[in-house]
Amino acid sequence: MEVPWVSIETLPQYVDKRVEIRGWLANKRSSGKITFLILRDGTGFLQATAFAGEHFDSEEVKSLKRIPLESSLIARGKVKEEKRAIGGYELELEKVEIVSEAEEYPIQKKEHSVEFLMENRHLWLRSRKQNAILRVRNQVIMAIHRFFQERGFTLIDPPILTPAACEGTTTLFALDYFDLGKAYLSQSGQLYMEAACMAFGKVYCLAPTFRAEKSKTRRHLTEFWMVEPEVAFYNWEDNMKLQEEFVSFVVQTVLEKCQRELEVLERDLKPLERVVPPFPRISYDEALNILHKKGFQIEWGDDFGGDEETAISEEFDRPVFIHHYPKKVKAFYMQPDPENPELVLNDDLIAPEGYGEIIGGSERIHDLNLLKERIKEHSLPEEVFSWYLDLRRFGSCPHSGFGLGVERTVAWICGIHHIREAIPFPRQIYRLYP
The missing domain is CATH 2.40.50.140 (Nucleic acid-binding proteins)
Structure with missing residues (x-):
């Protein structure tokens, strides 16, 4: 038999x-x-x-x-x-x-340093915990596609090589592109999603992005994956509603399909079970008041870092939106608040349990002249954004979108300390091997 x-x-x-x-x-x-x-x-x-x-x-x-x-x-x-x-x-x-028959295996039962394990990442993936983390990642990515596909979004793949910055020029990886001058590894697919949403209405991408900032924190990688939806005729409030429905869907999917993996990771499930809409919403000014009460010396107009985000998240039992940031600390494409142009119609979604920002989103500027002004204020070359400005010349409309970092989300759901374990082969400022 x-x-x-x-x-x-x-x-x-x-x-x-x-x-x-x-x-x-x-x-x-x-x-x-x-x-x-x-x-x-x-x-x-x-x-x-x-x-x-x-x-x-x-x-x-x-x-x-x-x-x-x-x-x-x-x-x-x-x-x-x-x-x-x-x-x-x-x-x-x-x-x-x-x-x-294998040779003597380098990873033994004894305690190994992080450096040793990262040098042997190609083998460390075989361990039970690492296996569980990446199986959760797989479900997160499948849930991302299910959520958007079931809601009529079209998947659009953005280019990885781009002619200009999206988030600013200081964190770009540059390279020589034949006889055409400098090209850059993409910081974000957002600008291309804006073009695509004018053609398809509701779009998203799931693609690698690159940031050349020299950060060594547990929340940073130089290469990571982002999902970036963009929707024509959405305002900033529609955008936040989409975000909370999306994040809840992803978390609840993992709870349903990854019980064994979460058990291996010894993850406390109660905080994840609470990730259901509606999420609390506070303004930048309200967040600043929370920080002042907690003893933070931070002034109006300063951006929030990891410590500040953690302190704010401690006040809530699920992810919290912080909206209406000062214009001067946010990207050039964000729509100003018509009631106070020094603020923008944006939001950051802060995960609980100290995991910080997992989403940044906003309503985008749809007025041609205003966008030109903002490009100039940020000292960006208008000529390389000519195609982007065309979107405001031909059938412009209010539109909104956001970006969610896959690795930060996986790290939060798994309850792991460092996002380097949330991607198969992490790239950091001191790591390009294996």
Whole structure:
């Protein structure tokens, strides 16, 4: 009778049946005449048990103990329910075939430094915790696409090489682009989404972005992924409503589909369960008052950093919007408040539990002359924005959008300290390997 090759995550369907698992040896231990092999196949981890007796003699059981960690192998046996075992199931081994015997594995049970683990990121991905984080990331990305696709948005892919800055010129990666002068790695797909929304109405992109700021904080990467929707005829309040529905959808999807991963990460689920609309909304001025009461020496017109965002988030049990920032600390394209032009119709969404800003959004300037003024105020070259200004010349309308950082969101949902673990191969100012 042929034994089916199955994945570890599907084992509940095969209780008391013989199956084949193809994977790697993640761990092992022995107790008398029994050897326990912990196998992984990318979908989960499984305890496989070999007894001296019907299928293995004593020498064969001993030989199993000598298989090096991370050797690839094929294991056959019968699936049993075992609540004490990892994942709740066990494989009673009948045969083990080694496909490739590994050399001595550099990542051992002992404590390793972060530097060592990052140097071996290509191997660290195999660990149970890192596996869980990136499986959550996978669900976050799938939820992003589901949310927008189900609401009639069109996915538009922006270019990674651009002729101009979106967020300012000081954090750009520049390169020589043939005979055309300088090009830059994209800081954001937003300007292109604005063009696309004038063609499709509701659009979004999910793409890598690059920031050359020399920051070493736990919230920064030089290469990261952002989802950026843009909607024609949306004002700033429509925009915030979309954001809270979106973030809630993503979090609730992870809670539904990643129970096992969140358990591995020992994540407290109560804060995530509270992530449902409506989210609290406070103005920049109200946020400033909170900070002053908490002893922060910060003046009107200053932007908020990580410490300030954390202090504000402590006052709320779910993400909080801060809106109407001073114009001088925000990007050139943000629509001024008609009642107070020194403020803009924007918002930052601050995650709870000290994870800081996960979304920045705003209503965009739709008046041609005003946008020209703002480009000049920011000392940006108008000629490279000619195509962007065309959007205000031909059928301009109010429109709004936002950007959500995938890694910051994954780090918050997983409850991990540093976003370098929320991306498979992080790029930081001191790291370009592996």
